[in-house]
Amino acid sequence: MEAVKAILQGLDVLLVLPTGGGKSLTYQLPALTSPSGFAVVISPLIALAKDQVEDCLDRDIDAALWNSETDEVVKTRLVQDISCSEPATKVLYTTPESLAMPRLLDALKEAAAAGCLTLFGVDEAHCVSQWGHDFRPAYLALASLRSNFPDVPILALTASCTPAVRHSILDVLCMGASAVKLQASANRPNIAYEVRYKELVGSQDDLLRDLLEFIRAAPGACGIVFARLRKTCDWLAGMLCDADIDAAAYHAGRDAAQRLRTQRDWTQGATNVVVATVAFGMGIDKADVRWVVHWDAPGSLEALYQESGRAGRDGLPSRSIVYVSHAELQQMRSLERGERR
Template sequence: MAMMDIDWTLRRVFGKKTFRGCQREIIEKVLEGRDVFVLLPTGHGKSLTYQLPAVCADHGTTVVVSPLIALMHNQVDFLVSRSVNAVCLNGQTPSDERQRILKDLTCGHPKTRLIYVTPELCATETFRRHLAIVYAQFELNRFVIDEAHCCVEWGHDFRRDYRLLSYFKEQFPRVPVMALTATATEKVQRAIVRILRLPSPPQLAVFTTSVNRPNLHYEVRYFLDHDPDSLYDDLAGFLGPYYDRLRRKHGTAEYDALAAGRDGCGIVYCRQRATCEQVAERLQQGGFGARAFHAGLAAAVKDDVMRKWVVGSKGYEIVVATTAFGMGVDKPDVRFVVHWDLPKTIEGFYQESGRAGRDNKACRVILFYSRYDRDRVRYLRDLKRQDRDVSASQGGEQTSFSSLVAYCENDSQCRHRMLAAYFDRPAGVRAVPAPDFCARACDVCKDRADVRRRKQALADEPEDY
């Protein structure tokens, strides 16, 4: 594929002027037919690295394994809007639509360029038989495994059926495989390569970069306990002045940032579905455009919330969601992410926070922390460990959670550097941070004395981490 074809496709199909970071280099390796491993932070355009080659191909289909149905629909909606023939196939696909997709897939000259499927579907014999037909017709171009860390048992988003995807290499050896993730330590990277039966470098083209996101302003807010009223007052205290500043910024008292859906969208992450409902309701009562999003809602409701939040519809500026929301969604202007509850892992915290500021503009990342909530997460984790055999994952989970607690308890070290020390240094990506690594983009670097003062709220509780 000539370089001008890549640039032409970038401009005419995807509406982008230039490649970002190492996107071009990744795409070149994909077009060479190489197996590829990509570790790039959220917002660095991983999706383009497999979508563009799929569009450039003269024929054939790229199979994309994705963990979330909402995410698949978001990706397909975007591609279809750019006149790319892309489809979703999952357990919610109507029977007639399913038959149409499979008929096209196995016809010998499929029109579908990208087909998004769940790992659970890939585990079924029926779908595997259809893949075998496409493989025999030489129309199977590439397997793409998005959120590849889900195949690792001690990872933060483990999905059992992801571990079965090794059969791609076993049953279809001439089809290249591409694995992508935004959060993986060196240990997790090695596990992904091993589980998916990928070759070792240099046969495997590996692309990694530093996890540092200097446009994110990290902040921890301390509470003696996890009282919902205190947390809500703090959240409303942040949102009110935040929107007031937006109105002043745009120079008119009549400017309504909420109604315009501009510069004012964000995500509040909660651990439980009931909490999502309660927080969203209180925000609505407080005059904020908030909606709940979790797996317990009807598919039509979730789809409505996702679509309207993405386009910035009035009343849908803030989504109060469980952790999966926003994964892979191409919404560049998320200006704040708030963690109402303590995440279970530092990988989860980093990935969820990374859904803000994909346009590289400044945004806020706020985590509500109490030692009461810390102990509750630890207790629930221990109960889960007793219920099933997780001996292989204990060390990774404990290390990850302990690192997140240390991040929260920290009142002297740059939060950006702490995240980089966890993710980057073991992989050898960046040993010495650049001088502008943080540039006062965290509460510690901005005002250590204030962080220490605020942390005094924890004085009556033991550290014990």
């Protein structure tokens, strides 16, 4: 509630809250308490934004989506809605790229001038730092939010971030010295963490047998296996299926329809295990994930926390298993030393 109070006072907020901690309420409540207000939430992935819209609609919150896949008729209707004195839309989800489009930007400026734009929420805000300098330059363009909307508070949300990432978020989003910085404990006591060294487990076949034994020890349990490469996802999913485990691969090499079907099957319990690259973990909201396995070492401790945090959202005992080799650890240390220079 501290974050909500700060937003209602017109202050920028950086909120670091563990996965499953109710981050979405912090941008929904200010909009819902304002008769004529609505929030804009900037989401990193279209699939994630779709899930968030569906979740809002299931709870009778008027939510809408604006991205590259949105029909022009829908966009026209949304422009008309958010430009009126009392918009029906309470939460508008979009992407950094779509937010830069003049049509949407102009409509939001009009809404802000009328006092209807309650806040900008930047979901999974660590992407500002991790993706903005690489393959998503539109994240860096979010710096213009402060100049275009000087009176609209910005709420940056993430499950975890290092001091360096926190500084980057505050810097890129031009959140001034008055920004409120809130951080809850990152402890997830219901998740048991375990590292399994690949050299001690044995060969590739031994590793696969070890994974199968782990999965079979809890038949029917819902889980995620993260792998670095797409071909590894396909291979592992195939091997699990051959072992009579309901599994499917998810990565950017699959077409959108396949990815959506895989995600829905897994969310609804038709598939128990998803073998995926890290993009799948972004914003996954499924309470009964009992385990998360990293087939390869995660990119950082922060990434491990983010990705393993998909497990145990219901508070029940869950597990995180990381398979790591000496070579992977050396590579991670080398990268870390390079970042410090």
